[in-house]
Amino acid sequence: SSGINAEYGNEFFKQGKWEEAVECYTKGLQQDALNAVLFANRAMALLKLQKYAAAIADCDCSIELDDTYTKAYLRRATAHLKLDHKEDALADFNKVLEFEPENKLALTTVKKLEVELEPVEEYTPRKPGDITNMKRTLPPSDKPMVRIQIIDISPEDFDTKPAKKGIEEISSKTESEVSDTKSENVPAVTKRKEVVSVVEFETLPTRIPMNYLQFQTDTRKLRSHPEKLFEYIKQIDPDIYPKLFQDSLEADTLFMILDTLNQFYIPNRLPVYSELYYLTKVKRFDMAVMFKTERQQLTIGQLVQYAAETVDDKLGIIGLIKAYNILDLSKYKLNNVQVEQQPQDEVEI
Numbered sequence: 001s002s003g004i005n006a007e008y009g010n011e012f013f014k015q016g017k018w019e020e021a022v023e024c025y026t027k028g029l030q031q032d033a034l035n036a037v038l039f040a041n042r043a044m045a046l047l048k049l050q051k052y053a054a055a056i057a058d059c060d061c062s063i064e065l066d067d068t069y070t071k072a073y074l075r076r077a078t079a080h081l082k083l084d085h086k087e088d089a090l091a092d093f094n095k096v097l098e099f100e101p102e103n104k105l106a107l108t109t110v111k112k113l114e115v116e117l118e119p120v121e122e123y124t125p126r127k128p129g130d131i132t133n134m135k136r137t138l139p140p141s142d143k144p145m146v147r148i149q150i151i152d153i154s155p156e157d158f159d160t161k162p163a164k165k166g167i168e169e170i171s172s173k174t175e176s177e178v179s180d181t182k183s184e185n186v187p188a189v190t191k192r193k194e195v196v197s198v199v200e201f202e203t204l205p206t207r208i209p210m211n212y213l214q215f216q217t218d219t220r221k222l223r224s225h226p227e228k229l230f231e232y233i234k235q236i237d238p239d240i241y242p243k244l245f246q247d248s249l250e251a252d253t254l255f256m257i258l259d260t261l262n263q264f265y266i267p268n269r270l271p272v273y274s275e276l277y278y279l280t281k282v283k284r285f286d287m288a289v290m291f292k293t294e295r296q297q298l299t300i301g302q303l304v305q306y307a308a309e310t311v312d313d314k315l316g317i318i319g320l321i322k323a324y325n326i327l328d329l330s331k332y333k334l335n336n337v338q339v340e341q342q343p344q345d346e347v348e349i
Contacts, residue, residue, distance in 0.1 A: 025042035212245050304317065
């Protein structure tokens with residue numbers, strides 16, 4: 001499968017076997033041509049082989065499939081730098097900063113490139129007494145000079161109220177009312193008060209994903225909008241999880257879903273048993289759940305405890321306890337459930 005080829009490719013890459021890695025990623029793409037990660041990984045191996053044009057082409061494909069995939073922009077920027085395409089590299093590094101404003105590599109390189117690409121004005125030495133090359137900011141006027149009275153404007157003449165945030169910043173006047181206002185009849189100070197701030201909101205995905213790539217692309221955009229992410233996950237039938245994720249489920253994706261269930265399903269008294277159950281049926285679930293932190297273990301315990309309170313299926317709850325490898329049953333009020341715990345190092349991978 002594409003997942004197995006990707007794992008072999010990653011292993012070859014770690015060993016410094018770039019050509020073997022490229023071969024594995026290529027085989028993976030033959031089975032899954034819509035995998036943005038595989039394109040970006042092959043691009044990284046091509047960079048190591050100094051095949052910069054080919055790396056750029058792979059990054060182009062990756063970005064076309066997922067235009068939020070930061071690593072693809074970073075790798076394309078690196079390839080552009082190697083080919084001395086400084087303007088293209090700068091554009092890609094700036095794109096990285098849109099998604100990761102604190103990315104140190106992008107911040108450092110952008111500053112360096114901006115200095116290198118800053119146009120330098122050609123300087124022509126001027127001979128002493130020669131004023132022909134001196135620049136004038138304004139053309140000379142043939143009108144006589146007049147004295148202008150300077151009026152001191154006090155701070156009270158200005159509107160110092162802070163602008164409201166978000167969509168409330170839009171003026172209450174309709175567009176037609178604003179356009180009918182004659183500017184010559186409006187004092188300058190009043191105009192300052194009628195400045196309108198328009199806030200543009202990004203269109204967030206609401207579709208039901210058909211495959212893991214779509215799910216990954218959509219949730220990456222929704223992670224900073226927890227409530228929208230909740231609505232997105234809620235619309236997906238849990239029984240399609242195995243088909244949706246196939247063998248591509250990663251630990252961060254699993255715990256993103258579990259965190260959403262814990263944060264929104266429990267307070268809204270929504271059932272979670274089916275979600276928890278069908279996640280365990282995804283091929284890579286056992287491997288993904290192994291990497292849970294103490295906080296994530298707490299999240300899992302709270303979810304299974306809630307599931308036990310809302311469904312009358314003791315065997316099903318026992319199955320969840322085993323699958324999620326919950327060790328301390330008393331901590332989650334599950335000590336009334338009799339189950340033999342499976343040692344942590346015996347979980348199948």
